[in-house]
Amino acid sequence: MTRYIIKRLVLLAIIIIFVSIVTFFLVHLLPGNPTDTILGPNATAQNVATLNRQLGLDKPLWQQYFIWIGHVFQGNLGQSYTTHQSTTTIIGQSFPIDLELIIFSQILAFAIAFPMAMRSARKPNGLFDNASNSGTFAMLALPPFVIAPVLVLLFAVHWHIFPGPASYVPLTQDFWSNIHTMLLPSIVLALGGIVVYFRLLRNDLISTLQEDFITMARSKGLSDRRIMWRHALRPSSISLLASAGVTIGSLIAGTFIVELLLQMPGLGYQLISAVNQDDYTVVQGITLFVAVAIVLVNFIFDFLFTIVDPRIARE
Amino acid sequence: MSSVSLTNPTNEAFADIKEEISAEEAADPTKKKLGVLFWICVAWIVLVALAATFASLLPLPNPDLGNYNSAQNAGPGWGHLLGTDDLYRDIFSRLIYGARVSLVVGFGGALIGLVVGGIPAMFSAYRRGRIDTALNTGSYVVLAFPAIVAVIAIVSFWGKSLFKITLVIGLFAAPLIFRVVRASTLSYATRDFVLAAKALGASDRRILSREILPNIMPTIVSFGLIAVATIVVLEGSLAFLGLSVPPPTPSWGNMLNEGSSLLTGAKGQTNPWLVIFPASAMFLLLISLNVVADKLRAYFDVSDIKL
Amino acid sequence: MSGRRLLEVEDLRVSFATPRGPLRAVQGVSLTLDQGKTLGIVGESGSGKTVLSRAIMGLLPRASTTQTGSVRYDGTELLNAPNDDLRKLWSTHIAMVFQDPMTSLNPVQRIGNQITEPLKIHLKLSKSEAKETALSLLMQVGIPSPVERYEAYPFELSGGMRQRVMIAIALACAPRLLMADEPTTGLDVTVQAQILDLLSQLQRDRDMAMILVTHDLGVVATRTDEIIVMYAGNVVERAPTNVLFKSMAMPYTEALLKSTPRIAEPSHTRLIAIEGRPPDLLNPPSGCPFSPRCPYAQERCHVEKPPLVEAEPGHSYACWYPLTTSDPAPSSPQPDPVPA
Numbered sequence: 001m002t003r004y005i006i007k008r009l010v011l012l013a014i015i016i017i018f019v020s021i022v023t024f025f026l027v028h029l030l031p032g033n034p035t036d037t038i039l040g041p042n043a044t045a046q047n048v049a050t051l052n053r054q055l056g057l058d059k060p061l062w063q064q065y066f067i068w069i070g071h072v073f074q075g076n077l078g079q080s081y082t083t084h085q086s087t088t089t090i091i092g093q094s095f096p097i098d099l100e101l102i103i104f105s106q107i108l109a110f111a112i113a114f115p116m117a118m119r120s121a122r123k124p125n126g127l128f129d130n131a132s133n134s135g136t137f138a139m140l141a142l143p144p145f146v147i148a149p150v151l152v153l154l155f156a157v158h159w160h161i162f163p164g165p166a167s168y169v170p171l172t173q174d175f176w177s178n179i180h181t182m183l184l185p186s187i188v189l190a191l192g193g194i195v196v197y198f199r200l201l202r203n204d205l206i207s208t209l210q211e212d213f214i215t216m217a218r219s220k221g222l223s224d225r226r227i228m229w230r231h232a233l234r235p236s237s238i239s240l241l242a243s244a245g246v247t248i249g250s251l252i253a254g255t256f257i258v259e260l261l262l263q264m265p266g267l268g269y270q271l272i273s274a275v276n277q278d279d280y281t282v283v284q285g286i287t288l289f290v291a292v293a294i295v296l297v298n299f300i301f302d303f304l305f306t307i308v309d310p311r312i313a314r315e
Numbered sequence: 316m317s318s319v320s321l322t323n324p325t326n327e328a329f330a331d332i333k334e335e336i337s338a339e340e341a342a343d344p345t346k347k348k349l350g351v352l353f354w355i356c357v358a359w360i361v362l363v364a365l366a367a368t369f370a371s372l373l374p375l376p377n378p379d380l381g382n383y384n385s386a387q388n389a390g391p392g393w394g395h396l397l398g399t400d401d402l403y404r405d406i407f408s409r410l411i412y413g414a415r416v417s418l419v420v421g422f423g424g425a426l427i428g429l430v431v432g433g434i435p436a437m438f439s440a441y442r443r444g445r446i447d448t449a450l451n452t453g454s455y456v457v458l459a460f461p462a463i464v465a466v467i468a469i470v471s472f473w474g475k476s477l478f479k480i481t482l483v484i485g486l487f488a489a490p491l492i493f494r495v496v497r498a499s500t501l502s503y504a505t506r507d508f509v510l511a512a513k514a515l516g517a518s519d520r521r522i523l524s525r526e527i528l529p530n531i532m533p534t535i536v537s538f539g540l541i542a543v544a545t546i547v548v549l550e551g552s553l554a555f556l557g558l559s560v561p562p563p564t565p566s567w568g569n570m571l572n573e574g575s576s577l578l579t580g581a582k583g584q585t586n587p588w589l590v591i592f593p594a595s596a597m598f599l600l601l602i603s604l605n606v607v608a609d610k611l612r613a614y615f616d617v618s619d620i621k622l
Numbered sequence: 623m624s625g626r627r628l629l630e631v632e633d634l635r636v637s638f639a640t641p642r643g644p645l646r647a648v649q650g651v652s653l654t655l656d657q658g659k660t661l662g663i664v665g666e667s668g669s670g671k672t673v674l675s676r677a678i679m680g681l682l683p684r685a686s687t688t689q690t691g692s693v694r695y696d697g698t699e700l701l702n703a704p705n706d707d708l709r710k711l712w713s714t715h716i717a718m719v720f721q722d723p724m725t726s727l728n729p730v731q732r733i734g735n736q737i738t739e740p741l742k743i744h745l746k747l748s749k750s751e752a753k754e755t756a757l758s759l760l761m762q763v764g765i766p767s768p769v770e771r772y773e774a775y776p777f778e779l780s781g782g783m784r785q786r787v788m789i790a791i792a793l794a795c796a797p798r799l800l801m802a803d804e805p806t807t808g809l810d811v812t813v814q815a816q817i818l819d820l821l822s823q824l825q826r827d828r829d830m831a832m833i834l835v836t837h838d839l840g841v842v843a844t845r846t847d848e849i850i851v852m853y854a855g856n857v858v859e860r861a862p863t864n865v866l867f868k869s870m871a872m873p874y875t876e877a878l879l880k881s882t883p884r885i886a887e888p889s890h891t892r893l894i895a896i897e898g899r900p901p902d903l904l905n906p907p908s909g910c911p912f913s914p915r916c917p918y919a920q921e922r923c924h925v926e927k928p929p930l931v932e933a934e935p936g937h938s939y940a941c942w943y944p945l946t947t948s949d950p951a952p953s954s955p956q957p958d959p960v961p962a
Contacts, residue, residue: 015460019460022460026472141599143601145568146598146601148575149578149590150590153591211725219718220713221711221712223709248461252464253549256556257555272556280472283468283471284468287465291465
C-alpha cells in the first residue's frame, strides 16, 4: 500500500514540476516581450533596460525560472500591472466563488444522475432507460457556452425566475440571495456532470447486476432494493469516482464561461480580464494555480479508489 | 508481395468464404443497421460543410460589414432570413461563415492530433521498448495539464488567429489520440495474423498499414468524430471568452458572446435571436457529430452482446 | 419427516428468446424429490442442467425467458410465481450453492456479513445472535478459526474455504431443499471429496432434500439416491443410483462413465472423450439428440426421437436400442460397474 502511495506521489511531483515549467516558459518563449507591452511603443531604451533589470528579465532563463519558483513557494505570485494587487490576493478573493460553484453544481448533477441511473439499471432498455439515454445524449450537445445564454434568456430575461448578470452576492453577505444567484450557473455546469455520472453509473450498475454474486444475493431472498443499494452499488461506484476526477477539466472551462456571462468575479473573470489587459504576471499566476489545483484534485480522486475497493490497495 | 493482405482477402481462394459470410449476414435479422437518424446527421454535417466551403458563392450579404440600410437587431424577416445583429450585420450570413471556423478548427485540429498523436502511437505500440514507455508516460503527464487553461494562456500570449487556434488545440488533442490509438494497436499487434505477416517478411510499415490499420480504423473514426465534437466545443468556449478568431470574423462562439451582452438590454437594445440561432446551430452540429460517432462505434463493436 | 414429497417437477420446458430464434434449453423434464433424499443431475456443459436447476428455483430472468410446466414445492406452485412469493421461500426453504465461489461471493463484503445477512432479514435475528449463528455455521462447514475468518474478504480465502462459506450461507436459514450446482468444479481433487462429504453429512444431520448438479458421474456415484442424465435439454435416462451403474441403458450414460478418468487405471491411460460436440439448441436435429455421436446409432435413431419410457419400475430411458437389450454394437464390451 505504501509503495503504491509513494509511486503516485513521485508521479505527482513530476507532473507539478512539468506544469510549473510550462507555465513559466509560456511568457518567455513565445513571441512578444513583456517589457514592451508594459511600457508601450513609446518607451525609451533607458526605461526598457531599467524595467528589464527590475523584472529580472536580463538574467538567463533558467535562473529566472528558479527565482520565480522561489517566489512561488513563498506565496508570491507577482503583482498585477494594472491594479497593483498581489496575484495571491486576487486568487484568494476569486477562488471561493469558483469553489462554491463547482461544489454546488456537482452536488446538483449527482442528485439528478444518481436516482436516474438506479431506475434505469433496474430495467435496461425500458421506457425510462431509453428516455434517459436520449436526454443525456442531447445534453452532450449543450456545452456551457451554448446553454448558458439560452437559460439566461429564458429564466432571467423572459421569466424573471433567476437574477441576470452582475447580480452575484457573496455567501457571507446573504445566504439565500447567494443561493438564488448560484442556481442558474450551477444548472448550466451540472449538465455535463449529469451526462457523465448517469452513463457511467448506469452502465456499471447494469454490468454489476449481471454478475454471479448478484444472482446469489437474489437466491438469498433479498429484496431488489436491498440488492441495488447494498450489493450492486459499491463495486459500481468505482468508475463514478474516476469520472468525478475527469470532469474537472471541462468544469473549469464551463466555470469561466458562466462567470463571464453573469459577471461573477471568479478566477475565470479575473483571468480573462488579465488577458485582455496583457497583465502577464496575473495570467501566469492564475494559470499555475488552476493547473496545480486540477492535478491535485485528480490525484486525490485517484487515491480515493483504494478506500472504496479493498482489492486495489493490496496490489 | 502481392496486394493481398491477410485481413482483406481478395483472391479467389477466399471468394467462397466471403460468399458464405455475406449469405449468412443477409439471413440474419439482427445485423446492426446504422439507421435513419445516422444518415440524417451525416447529411446535416455534409450540408453545413458544403455551405461553409462555398459560402462565398452563395448569395449572402457581407458577414463582416453592416448594411446601414437594414434595421438593427431585427428579427427574422424577408431581407434578412435570420435577422440582423447589433452592428447591422446579417445573422444568417454570419452563421454560415461562422461554420467555417467551427469546422476548420474541429476537423483540422482533429487531423493534426491524428497525425501528431496517432501515427507515432501506431509505431510506438507496435515496436514497444523504451521509447514507447517514455511516450506513454509523457502523454500521461501532458494530459494532466488542463487543456483549456493552457490554451487560454497560450493564445493570450501568442495571439489570436484561426491557424494558431487550430494548431494549439490540435497539439493538445494529440496525447489523447495517442493513447487511444496506442491501446487499439496494442490489442491487434499481438494477434496471430500479424505474426504471420511478419513471418512472411513484411516490413513494419507494411504491417501497420495493411494489417493493423484496417482493423483499428473503426475505433479511430468514431473516436475521431468525438474528438472533433470536443474540439468544436473547446473553440466555441474560447470564442465565447473572446480568445478565438479576432472580430469581425464571425464564429458561433463569439456570436453567442455578442448575443449574451445584448440579452439584458444593457446596451439599450435586446436581441434574443443572436443567442437562439448560433445556439441552435451549435447544438445541431454537436448532436450530429455525437450521433454519427456513437452509431459507428455501436456498428463496429464486436463485443456488443444483444441478449 | 423423511420421505415426504418435497419437490414435484412436471414437464418443465424453458426456452430463451434470442435474435436467432428460441433457444430450447430444457425440453420437458419431470422429476420428484422426497425429503432426506439426494437427486443427482448429470450432463455435459450445455445439457441444460444448470438452466434446469435455476428454473426449479425460479432464478431465471423473466424477460426473454419462457417457462412452461409445473414446479411444486411442498404443494406450492413455484413456476412463474411472483418474485415476492419466491423471495419468501428462498433461503428459508430452498437454497442454492453456486458453482464458482470466487464470482458468487460479493467481493467487497466481508464473509461474516454475507452469512448474517439472510439471518437478520429472514429470521429477524439481532446482530449478536446472527453473529453467533454465523460462527457456529462456519464451524459446521469445517472452517478453522472461524472468529478470524469472520472478518475476512472472499479473496483472502482459498477456493475450498470459499466454497465452504457458500455452503454456510446456503444453510443459514435451515432450508429443507438444498440445490448444489457444480459445487466442486474448479477445486482440487482432494478438496472436492471433502466438500462432497461435508454436503452429504450436513444433509443427513438436517434431513434435507438435496439436488447435486454435476458433469462428473463419479461425484454422484455414491452420494445420491437417484440420478437423472441430461443431454441437450432432455432427460435421457433416470434411475436409482445403483440401478444406473449396474445396468445403464442409454449409450450416452455409458460414454459419460467411460470418459471419467479413474485413479485405479495405470498412468498415461488414454482419456476416452466422447467424439463430436453437443447439438445446437437453436436448431435441434431430428431424431435422438445424441445420435450423431452415438457409437451404436442406427437408422431409426437419426430420424425418430425416442420417448422417455419407464421400462422397469423406477428406471426410465429414451433410447431405441438401449444397452441392456439384444443388439449390442460389435466393438463395445459391457460397461463395468463403478467401485463404490
